[in-house]
Amino acid sequence: MSHTLRPGSPRCRDLFARLSEYLDGELDEALCSEAETHLEDCPPCRDFLESLRRTVGLLDRLPAERVPEEIRREVRESLERLRRHRDD
């Protein structure tokens, strides 16, 4: 096993294409265990997986923006107008 993660290396390439499924626990058991065996032997794949895991973790940690008060009011007024229009 080459210790360079390269698209040209068949096992690295296969795993590279499915790393997100591995992270999300969406690989079936056989493929998952194959991925884990490969990851144990391939530090570049392991490093790359860690950088992808961190990327996904950072996306999850972004602060959640709330609707600004003026937009909240404006949208609720539109809904109220629609409701009145329907009731008339």
Add this chain to the structure above:
Amino acid sequence: MEQAEEARLLERIRDDQPGAFESFVSLFEDRIYRFGVRMCGEREDARDVLQDTLLQAYKSLKTLKHPGALRSWLYRVAANACLMKRRKGKFEPEREVSLDDLGPREPGEPRTEIPDPAALPDEALARSELRQTIQKAVAEVPPHYRIVLVMRDMEHLSTTEVAAALNLPETAVKMRLHRARLMVRQRLEATLSGEGDAGEKR
């Protein structure tokens, strides 16, 4: 809120119970707005996405056939509102990005580690350059990938819900999610290494 609770809320809306639609608005308005901001990048567009989505919900929620699919339905409407915004802007062809362009750097190339989110305090992300760097990296992902990324990794819809919302096979959702994550990863690494545009390094 769990699906069972959402289904109960939908029943209350169907029965015209007082305050039911208001509860629905309170429950989802922040999420839809946030989705609009992340997809469109502009607050004004996000306001339109929120308004269009809620007006559509008011008109159509009572006739929704599968109460369990409320979230998929809602995000589908919001996604369509975002896409309408796009059509008014610059036309961008939906090319598929090759995995070959999203791999790791060559050995020996300098690289900066992406920070471990588990080690970052909330304040570090609340008002920092890192937050802006992440937001910019997401904004640079082409829209047909970004929409999947935002729904899965930021709004936490399941693969099945995203597939239903976007009318895509689950395999396509997984493929687009993976490429979108790889694009963000590559841009983060490039920006944090001080290279600016990731596309220039190749």
